Amino acid sequence: MDEDLGTTSRRMVLGGALAVGAVAGLGAQRAQAAPVERRRPRRKGQKSMIGVPYAQRDTVRVGVIGLGNRGSGMALGWASIPGGEVTAVCDIRADRANRVADRLQAAGHDRPATIGGSESSYLELLRRDDVDYVYIATPWEFHFSQGRDALRHDKDAAVELPIAMELDELWELVDASEQSRRHLMLAENCNYGRNELAMLKMARAGLFGEITDAHGGYLHDLRELLFSDTYYTDAWRRKWHTRSRAAFYTMHGLGPMSACLDINRGERYVSLVAIDTPAEGLADYRERFVPRDHPSWQEEYVHGDVQTVLLTTNSGKMCRAVHSVSSPRPYSRINSLQGSRGIVEDYPERIYVEPDHKGHAWADFGPYRDKHEHWLWRKLREDAEGGGHGGMDWIMQWRIVQQIRTGQVPDIDVYDSAVWCSSVPLSAESLKKERAVAVPDFTRGDWDDSSRGGLDSAESDMPG
Template sequence: MPKNSPVSRRSLLGGALAGGTLAAAGIGSASPAEASVATSATPGRRPGQKTMVDVAFDVHGTVRVGVVGLGNRGSGMSQGWAAVPGAVVTAVCDVRADRVKRTADQLVVQGKTRPAEVTGSTDAFTRLVTRDDVDLVYIATPWEFHYAQGKAALLAGKHVMVELPVATRLEELWDLVNTSERTRRHLMLAENCSYGRNELAMLKMAHDGLFGDVTNGHGGYLHDLRSLLFSDTYYTDSWRRLWHTRSTASFYAMHGLAPIAAAMDINRGDRMTTLRATATEPKGLADYRARFVDRSHPSWNETYINGDLVTCLIDTAQGRVIRAEHDVSSPRPYSRINTLAGTRGTFEDYAGATSGGAGRVYLEPDHGGHTWRDFAPYRAEFDHWLWKKIGDDAANNGGHGGMDYVLQWRTVQLMRTGAAPDIDVYDSAAWCAPVPLSVASLAAGGSPVDFPDFTRGTWAKPRTGLDSRASEMPPVA
């Protein structure tokens, strides 16, 4: 059985508008020189602006959620929000009226009050974020709209949760940080994978010292999306495929990067300092199109420039190395990689047939003989309190194995109890920064670029994040 190590992870630390232009929110328009200059500067705070680190939510008896973007993700998450005790979806918004009606109808079928239906124009979201009956704005639109819509929600006095990435340009990430600090409202990345069961167990094991002094980690997003990228219905207006025609970048590595960063206490005792990127040739989408897509399809007018596999090597202030990968253009099984290693052992997730599809682990002094062991007994011992408490509810109410619901339940609980968020605007900016930083590094031939300190120095202070202590959801009146 697993044994607790005497080494504590903590002791080792020591002390663009909807319908607007893509150029307004894209990353491809920044020249290498602009990107290089932007990576090295830390803008000062304006007078009266101050940190959002450990700033608690005001207590909300009921959390009223407004949802912007009702495609596959937004419509499904609307039902999850409505299922959380003490939360109610009060408004739903999309430029397509049929999606708005469909989502409202689904909530009524669930037995929920029909939300306000906001639609009719490309700037309809501005009417949602200014509503008096919305406390939390959840944004699930295409990437090019995240920054402008997230900022608008903050300026309207709302807390906001944004799907990945919160922004795609460095100046936009800084602007979201500054806007959050000025408005005193939280902006959070909807990083559901940070609440994955294996990821949270790995986090607890790291903080309890089972890996010894953590030295490196490996995460990413390896997902064969080729058939969906060429679908005429899955990604509305082909928005996600079109990003592959605009820039060479690590678009979406956050799902794997964020759990590794949390286990290393990034922004809580360590920080990412430099990033260097590599990219393979862009062959996968063109090859798939040649074999499976009819010549009459509009994609034949497109040229794909994003590398199939974009890899980022990230150094930290404590001397650790993180490898983050992104590949949605190659034939391969799904993986977020999720590997953590240190002086006393290693954990590898997505290990395939060698462990029956579950994670595998090798830890001293428990293991030897160069033989991997099953992760299951360790997960049972180090299972995060959230999964112990609401794991069954998560399985019944949320997608992606339940981690969607865990993210939603925890966010509502934090707002209803008046606690600080597990994932704050600084985490959100740092986890998304490899998008523009990979552009800058690749433009410079793979040279290292500086990683911004969005916390402006607060990163050195250990503090709680996803490694929270057990607490209760307030009863619903």
């Protein structure tokens, strides 16, 4: 059975007419045929993890796998959360584990166990009985196997973006969570950004009326870092630009915008179409700034400078997500919500809602954010502001530790994580087939529950 929906010529959409054609094509598809279901039956003994709380623990003992730029910084964050403790750190390079352990000890924390030396060293960390929660910050190609193995070793886990690169791997992580009765979540820190959480509160309060369109993404000029010989170990991230046209990193915008669209909470994505531009940016940067004896001159880049994915929901709402890291531009995650009564945009932050505003003039977002401040930022802003990425890293870590210590249901579950990350393999599939493709229902029919929790949570305290 064909799982794809309609056709969209890539050449037609390489210019300004591309996006228009893609949108029109999706509208025609909705009128002509329902999307083909992409759902896998549960294996015997599996049950949904929706609404399942964390196993309550007074102290959350964290093991960190992957101690590069991201993992080493986050290790200090986990140890700084009340009730959090880093008990083991692991990296394929054992010296990194020792350096992070030294930093934790110098900051006044107990020295964690240090593990490393091989690609399989992480299994030693997973076998430890003093690790309850695993945080994974390795290169993308290791996320799936390490996340799956964490679940198989009876650990809850947070995995950096994306949790897996292939559709089969995403399904296997869903199955592993349901089989182990442990949680795996995408460590999508942008869901805990101050503006993103305020936008979610505004959306839930009906400020924008009925939301029909959302737009997010990850637009970040990474060219200098991608060609650095030290920032990404063994140039792992640049090498992905030689392997795939997929939209690798849309989740920074897609996650928060999906929350505002109530995805897996009364709405679900049913189709995705992807378009991309030619791959020019990295080769151009290399030509101008990279010495001819650099290893990158043996590489050919296939990953377009800009990828756009357009998702539609069961009720016809749209979400656009953009990935662009190899072009000169200021940083942006876009963050835009459009509804029947108004619109909000980030980068720069501004708002227009009826009946407050008239004359087609934007208004200051600040007063609206203050009025709809999420309780996490109202409660923790002073403590969070010294944390990474403007404080949202620390907010995310605090919330995870708090939820485990109080036995709450996680804000982000494996189903949310899988559907957001499915934009990676589905964009590759759409680009290859030059048509829209169906989005799997990882919840297996349980998405239509508008009452279940999520990031718009009720205020609660950290245990003393």
